[in-house]
Amino acid sequence: MERHRSIRLGIVGSGRIAERTMSEVKFVSGITTTSVFNPRLSSAKAFAERFDLATAFDNYEIFLNEVDGVYIASPHETHYEYARQALLAGKHVLCEKPMVLRGNEARELYDIAQQTGLVLMEAIKTAYAPSFLNLLAIAKSGRIGKIYDVEATFTKLVPNDPGAREYLPTVGGSFTELASYNLLPILKLLGTKFNDLRFDFFKGHNGVDIYTKGYFRFDDAIATVKTGIGVKSEGQLLVSGTKGYIQVKSPWWLTKTFEVCYENFEHNESFSAPFPGFGMRFELADFVRNISEMTRRNYKLTAEESITMASIMEKFLQVTREPSNSSKC
Known part of the structure; x- marks a missing residue:
């Protein structure tokens, strides 16, 4: 690809996140959205018509031939195969969270x-936000002393409608x-090497968790994650240190x-x-x-952090298939 030619971006999926991507990409120079893929061609064509895209595809291989990179905004369980095929075809990948499970x-x-x-990046938008990056810099600077605790909460009430992705029995909940957001400040501030991880959760009638708390134990720190789609809580981020604390009020993400x-x-x-x-x-x-800028690449969310998130997701899904409502892994 020529250095100064605009990157041709293809959108994988045509749902809510894909629509938001279309509204945002126009503010970024050096990239143009040219096509969309959906295994249901009618959905791809409707999306292309709505956003004035040149082409719509239901054949992924042909779609990849027409783009330089992809933004994957399809259901969670499809991310791995779409990302893998794109990378093997020589395409850059920006993939919605959770990238894989x-x-x-x-x-x-x-x-x-x-x-x-x-380039492979996981699209957790908070990781790239200027104010969050400033928060990390201040927390790591020692201004609040040694960090001993990170608490992150993200809940939203989602109606249990048939077919809603949040309630899919296999990978819903x-x-x-939501946990990708909460895991972000924990891994950024405390690292990826935790010693213990335990979950408490409540399941809905279809078996997916409607409210979960995850407890992390590091060598010299602790952390808590709270997520909910059927229970509402204060969505704040709290970082506690020996000299003070940092608070981000809801919606902290x-x-x-x-x-x-x-x-x-x-x-x-106060900072903003x-x-x-x-x-x-x-x-x-x-x-x-x-x-x-291949020689100056800077990943605000590292491969190690992204891999750790996927491993945590995997452990959680293993635990929630057990009959108990409280477990440790």
């Missing part, structure tokens, strides 16, 4: 990308749907403003940065930059 699949995909010099708080509240500090639209333009801009 098994650690070995994530490792395989990153290995392929590394061996072929392709609050944890697979759309990080715009956060506060650094101290024993003497008069010393508290824009989070325009759906926030996906930041990850798209990084995708373009990493493709265009």
